[in-house]
Amino acid sequence: MRPDYSPARALARAARRGPGRLSLVDAATGERWTVSQSFDAVARLAGAFRRRGLGAGTRIALIGANSAWHFLCHAAASWLHAVTVPLSPRLPSSALASMCVRVGVTWAFVDESASLHARALADAGIRTFPWDDLRSWTRHDDPIAGEPARCGAELAAILFTSGSTGMPRPVELTHEVMWWGSANFREGFDYAPASSVVGVCAPVSHIGGFNGTSLDVWTHGGTLVTLGFPGSFDARGVLDAIERYRISMMFAVPAIVRALVEEFDRGGGDLSSWTRPLIGGDALTGDVADMMRRVGVSPIHVWGMTETSGAGTVATPDCGAPTGSLGAPFPYVDLRVMANDEREADAGEIGEIWVRGPGVVSSEEWLHTGDLATRDDDGWLHLVGRAHRMINTAGELVAPPSVERALRTLEAVSDALVVGLPDERWGQVVAALIVASPAGRDEASSLTVERLSEALDGVLAPWEKVRRVMMVEQLPTTTTGKPDPVEATRLFAISEQRM
Template sequence: MTPDYSPARALLASARRHPERLSLVDAVTGEEWSVREAVDTVARLARAFAEAGIGEGTRVAVIGANSPWHYIVHVAASWLRAVTVPLSPRMPASALASMCAQVGASWVFHDEASSPTALALASTGLHRASFGDLAAWVDHATPMRTAPARCGSELAAVLFTSGSTGTPRPVELTHEVMWWGSTNFREGFDYAPTSSVVGVCAPVSHIGGFNGTSMDVWTHGGTLVTLGFPGSFDTRGVLDAIGRYRISMMFAVPAIVRALVEEFERGGGDLSSWVRPLIGGDAMTADLADTMRAVGLSPIHVWGMTETSGAGTVATPDCGAPAGSLGVPFPYVDLRVMATPEHEADAGEMGEIWVRGPGVVSGEEWLHTGDLATRDEDGWLHLVGRAHRMINTAGELVAPPTVERALRTLDTVSDALVVGLPDERWGQIVAALIVPSPAGRAQASSMNAAALSEALSDALAPWEKVRRIAVVDELPTTPTGKPDPLAAAEIVAVSRH
């Protein structure tokens, strides 16, 4: 018998147990669904999909700011074993067209803001419908009477990674892989899905927004609150939503957390319900952890990839991991740090992280992640950086996160993104985008690389010194909300500082 990893079947079972429990909230519009209403919406949309010719293996793209429709579409599609392809509305139309063609999408569903893009995609032969159209389909359809298909190794979703070369790359996730990813999260974060309220401020085109804890909590009877990113997202709106809906768990990248804490310090708010702040997508530095603790938050550091359904390692507040550590692997993840393909790294020796497990797309084969790390004498993992981001300057390797952490300790620096630039003499030089702190804004016009390197002479090795900078108001980001090294390199390359 096919294993039962179906999110539609899980949602139906939740409705039988807790039909009137709050299920879905659109924090932008205020619209709400009970579990019973969510199931009815999904069942009606599944019927409409079937009547439109959407069935097993059909690829349906979803483009728009975070909304309940992303999750409703996915679960309705799973009823028929169709495949969801969440895409970022921040991508240009030409890139989205290429991505849809790459995965063989035949339908695109979109929000109102993405209508121009969707019209352009329709010219390539894709069928399209807006979220408003989907609501009308639901209103006019009768609920699906046949039970949802059981789902196991069938393809569930295709998500695009940022790509180390700047070219998004599709990753195929089965229902089984996504289920094991969520199981890792349940045990790693120690939460009960039926009593959790999850906020989604990470883009749903990112694994941390699409699957993570969000799909698990919603389909098993908890409450899911979508917060609009990257459309109407704003820090004050997110803070207000945390207090209003008593959000207990939410994933965010470090840059968003910094913005939320700064807004909290400016205007206050109620963060008391946010007992599981999940931080990932980039290294969580010791200073960020201290900043969060100062406002009453106990950060949970999580490292993962799309290929691991988001679950790689975790450092919980009470595990005893040293500041900035990645912690330990999730319960159902095997992990190695390999100095070479034949040699596992010794304590303190840098190597590439390899993972395998039921929640990893490679299964029992080792997945070479491209992330570099070390283990300390006590076995704790410490992220060094992405292998492709390492800077080779005169034969010395520089890890950008090391320099970024040092820059952030300066009173004049709020944030930094370090990249390598080609150089005829040194091969590469260390360069940085600098976001000045409030104290540093008055000095921004005179800020220069030599002064920053001098200020950090005791913290960085000579080859780690920053040799070129550009001062910006905010760091460029990828469509998934992570700092964008490629865009940073273009900006700093033309700087004269």
């Protein structure tokens, strides 16, 4: 018999075991579904998809703030062996359309926050529908006949991750790979899906929000609470949801943790149910860990990538790993730290993390992650940085070349060099050395952060925008004549010291 990693079939079994359990909560709208109602909605969506011509291999983009519809659509798509492509509504319209075309998306669903992208998607030949159509189909369309299709090596989802060239890179995840990612989380975090309540505040366009514990808990009879509030991140809304729904497990990047603790200090709250706070996407520094412990929350540090379904390493509070350590590999992950000469690095020696396993897209082949780490004398892993120039700001990855290209389109800018600078709140912020063009020299003093943000609105995503700027006569270069990001970082540091 074929292996079965189908989310729809898992949800069907959960509906038979506990039909009346609370299954889905959309915190932004207040909508709720029991397990049986979730499965009925999935069956009706699958029927609506099939009657409208969707089938095996159809790529469906889901563009909106975190919502129940991301998960209902994914399970419905799996019934037909269709493929979901969750995308951030905060990206520029042109970027979204290009990404959709690149991976063959033919259908897209958008919420109100993403409705401004509809024209660009339509111009790209993509059939675009509002979230409200999904609601209507789950109420008025007939359920699909028969049992959900078994799922194994079929493509399940495509998630984009930032590439070092500045072009978002699609990562194809099969149902099998995603299932093994969840299996790693079950053992690594020691949770029972049917009795867990998971909150999703990380964007579902990222692996930390989309797969991980989210799909596992929901499809196996637990409760999933989506936290997709309109506009900017709502720390008070997340704290209230943790208390109201007794959220027991939730993934967050350190910048989100800071915002939650600061809001907790202002207005209080009850975090006692949040027994599995999964922190990743950036280094867990000692001050962030201390902040969490001060409010009664013990962090679980997670390192992973889209290519590993989010599961790479874990450091639980009681494992003995020092604060900030990546901990040890998940149960079904093989990991090496490899020196430049492709031997395993000695203790204290920097090397690149290589991983393999059933939850890794490369499976039995070693995946070269591009992340640099060391092992201490006790064997614990410590992240050093990225092998490339990627900037990690609040868990969002920014490729400097893409920001540099955008800056060079401005008439007043001749050249630019972008680097990431350390920042207590965001981990890193985007900073730019700028050389003014001859025509723009008179305007050089007006090239402030605010003016750049205004000029590039709609071109750069919010997390890509320049937060610090310095005007220079020429860019620093290496001995080979290439722009020197190390020297650029040093110039910013000198400037900070003089202020």
